[in-house]
Amino acid sequence: MGGLRNRLMCRFVSSTCFQMNRRKTLGEDLMETPLRRCLSTLDITMLGIGHMVGAGIYVLTGTVAHSMAGPAIVLSFLIAGLASVLAALCYAEFGSRVPKAGSAYVYTYVTIGEFWAFVIGWNILLEHMIGAASVARAWSGYVDALTGGVIANATAGTFGEMHSGMMAKTPDFLAFFVCLAYCGLSTLGVKGSSYFNSFFTMVNIGVIVFVSGFGFYWADYRNWTDYGGFTPFGFSGILSGAATCFYAYVGFDSIATSGEEARDPSFSIPVATFVSMSVVSLGYICVSAALTLMVPYTLINPTAALPDAFASHGITWARIVISVGALAGMTTTLFGSLFSLPRGVYAMAQDGLLFKVFARVNEKTQVPLITIGVCGLFSALVALFFDIEKLVEFMSIGTLMAYTIVSAAVIILRYRPMVGRSDVLPLTESPVSPGSAKDFVNMLNEAGRLKPKFYWIERIVGSYEPGVLPATCVFIFTVACACIFAILQWGGQAVYHPNDSEWLLIVLLTFLVAVSLITLALIAVHNQSSEGLRFKVPWVPTIPALSIAANVALMVNLNPMTWVRFGIWMSIGFVIYFAYGMRHSKENATVSSYSGLLKSNSRTGEWGSTLTAKDLPSTPTSQTEN
Template identity: 55%
Template sequence: MPTSRHKILSHIFNGICFKLNRTKRLSLDNTDLETPLKRCLTTFDITLLGVGHMVGAGIYVLTGTVAKDLAGPGIIISFILAGIASTLAALCYAEFGTRVPKAGSAYVYTYVSIGEFWAFVIGWNIVLEHMIGAASVARAWSGYVDSLLEGQISNFTKSLFGELYEGFFSKHPDLLSFCICIIYSTILATGVKSSALINSFLTGINLSVIILVIVVGFYFGKFSNWSNQKGGFLPYGLSGVMSGAATCFYAYVGFDCIATSGEEAQEPSKSIPVATTFAMSVVSLVYILVSAALTLMVPYSHINPNAALPDAFAEAGLHWVRYIIIIGAVCGMTTSLLGSLFSLPRCLYAMAEDGLIFKFFASINRTTQLPILNMVVSTLISAIIALVFDLEKLVEFMSIGTLLAYTIVSASVIILRYKPSMVTYTNTININKDSTPVAENLDSTSNTDVEVVYIGGKLKKNYYCLKPLVGNYKPGSAVSTAVFIYIVACALLCSNIYALPFTITDNWFTVFYIGFAIITMILCVVVIEAHEQNTAGLKFKVPLVPYLPALSILCNVELMANLNFLTWIRFILWMAIGFLVYFGYGIRHSKLNDSLSTYSVLLSPTEREKTDWGTISTKKTKSDLSSLYDDDTEPIIDSD
């Protein structure tokens, strides 16, 4: 009896573990995946969507707040560090955008590489990112206008509702931000193409204003504002720069909406990498130059965080520039809000389409080809958050989910690069019997299908010395294990890095602890590098894998380590709600429970065994062979 009970419990446990780790099976020929959404966005539309999302509240509100309270003129370094971390993550997103041209962004990427549970974790955090992103931009939009009107809106609200004294909530309800969310969501509901045209027009105005700000700011700026008499370039020290970088990261999160638009792009495999690369380059340069211009115009201690740029130019007597900046700020924050409200329902749609959250979020309106009901619910929640919560707390809360998503995407790029894939080829032309030892068993005119198995995940010949260590793993498994250990080592290092200068002589254990973490990280990268990559079918590839994705993981973990402790507590509470949704609904309604889905097919036990470590087989002709792998990816032909 105990034995039977043990078997039952073991069966249940194994079943749960299988469900948590099951992945989507995607064809290498995935560009023809059908979608109920409308594919109408060009590369230009998607690029400006990303630029507009990133160059909004970050320029006009966040820049002043970070410069005054966290980093001083060192905000330039903060934006450089945040930009590097974001660019590394953006490259990983771009590669995945060519692999998986679907809505859902990092959520879908994690689903095909790591597993369902982690995909839900990332998707749940992306929902938080865009929900709070929309609320924070609406709140910034309202605060900016209120500041220009010398507080008339807030004074009226206070007289009507009074003040709240709870720290996490705003001191008064923000009715204007609530209304702004509703209005802009209504614009998006008119259609993807029309809203993209509006976004492009407003982004063009915003960029023109920013160029004017940079040119005039440098012309009238004074390097004396960076001198020691005015507080110096780094008045808050290195810790201030790092804290500023963690907050400035908020300014770059908009590139996520480029990947989210993959299901509505005309040519996603081309548009997403191009749009991501160009948008990140433009935005990084803009943030660095505007930060320099602002801190050169006025000493950091004199900056008005609510209207930094207009007040800086007004203090210099350039009132005409002040009014132009107001126009740019309204346009910029409008496009930033449109970007968040655009991305949020599409992420919910992707999760609902897979059955992990409530099904009504996947309902598509036949006329507009948009998830209208989804948009209504998500907009109302964002509007309510904007109504009652404080902007600064929203920005902090948003950063942690974004950084976690970027970390997992970077890890997923490494994992998929070293995962073998299997493609079945139809023998429509003569097989060269000399090309492979296995081919000699086939008739030269046979119509028998053959399979090409890419050797991604196997040890390279010059690393056979590691075979006793990783030789018993299935192809790709050793790399996945090394990535997990690498992330843990990064967390150990980043949580203790600041203690090193003070404890190198006083606390030998800390030095050993940090040294152990660094050595572990290096060994993990060596183990990953020792395996063959699989780049079959990739039209865009992250360069220097695994080094750049590994650096991206380290940067993201370091920025997370600099976030406020209370931010982590709020994050844990948010994830607790998510786990209730997943284990109460998602794990039972997942489409991977069904026999067929958009991403999975029925497999025989033999087929499942063949593909449990790779992507699903798809039929191709032998003439397609040369286009599916690089020179460094060797195919092995085996009979089916």
């Protein structure tokens, strides 16, 4: 009886693991979608710029410059921008591969597996929900400041104050209705709302040019040499500022989210990503430089940095221009979050991991109306009751985890052999010609295998199926990076100023650095597969590995309470996945056929079979059969 119970338990565990690791099977026509493909490259670029340039440039710059980095805020934005660019490169490659809504969720689903895809998707929903709520509160707070605090005082006088941990001091009804109003706008159709977004984004860019131009005209370079110099808070201040400034770049993944509504996603998404990241990075650096050159960082007012800086030079009318820019910027950021959130829910519901009602698309407007309404209501409720300052860091952990897994997925997919039913077939500009079929097959079969001159490595690490060793090395590299930055974060003084009793920490740190470098070297000696991509990340695995390291470093610097809240949020998600998503997943329909195939292969020993010319796709968007 005990043996039967053990066999049943083993079978249950095996079945569960199989379901958690199954990968998304894409249809033959990757461009087919119930949504409307109407967004041009310019529309998507404006969406990305608008989502990133909002409250951050008018609020974040003053706070970081005054309290964290001083004039070196320029370097903080530069470091945060570079970390985001590394992740953006990986998003751009996947955006050209998979023209579907869902961003990092879909990318993870087709490369790593269903469970990790759900984890990323669940965190992306949190990112956009809190992002929308925080910007709605900032929008409300800015309007309240312009009216002299009339709104906040009236609310506090009517409803009193809330004093409970995560709750805000007073409910914010203006933020609540702003969220609902923008959701109402989104239901009219994606093209019309994109015109609205593009107009306000252009207004915001015009204000940034105004601030930068007049700021440099009134610049006093002694503000960068006196008052403690350019780096009054030291290098640690620059890094702390970079971790905070990273929030300003959260939003470029909304570009990838639009993949199912772009006319030519394999071209538009990479181009929009690079243009928007360049414009936003330049804008943040110019505004922060102009601010710290106009006013000594010690005199910056964190709550109204730019208006007060201009007022100190007698340009009081600039307050009106800056206010217009701030409201326009926060409007586009709010729109970006409320654009991305329902499309993330829609993508997960369409795959069966969330409730099917969220996958319904209105035939007239070609947008998921129910999903937009529910997402808008939840975002509005968060904006109404919660203290956004405590939730913003909570949002960052999900974003950083998504960036990390997307970067890892780029490496894994580049070194994966053959193109199977659940793999992503690269989009090509023309079908594979008959004359090149043999070369194409050879390229697919060699991917993930050691290069001929490195076959001797097998005598050291052993022989593995193609692609297994690179994927394992990615995992080891990520864990090693987490350990390295944890040691530097919590044992930094012992590392920088060691004594006789702490030499083991130095040895451990040296060992971990060596392990990370060795794993990268082992990945690099394998053959890649990147044929047919209209855009691909350069210098793989170096660029994605740097992205992984940068994101892990920022995660380690987060508050421990953030990890506790993250655990609670993920617990809710796991309940939904194991109780509903795993059983209702679309991939569940193919489990029986795949199981039969796997059993057949296990009996005949054909796990390592290679492709032949007949396995090639007849069109560039079809899926090959194993």
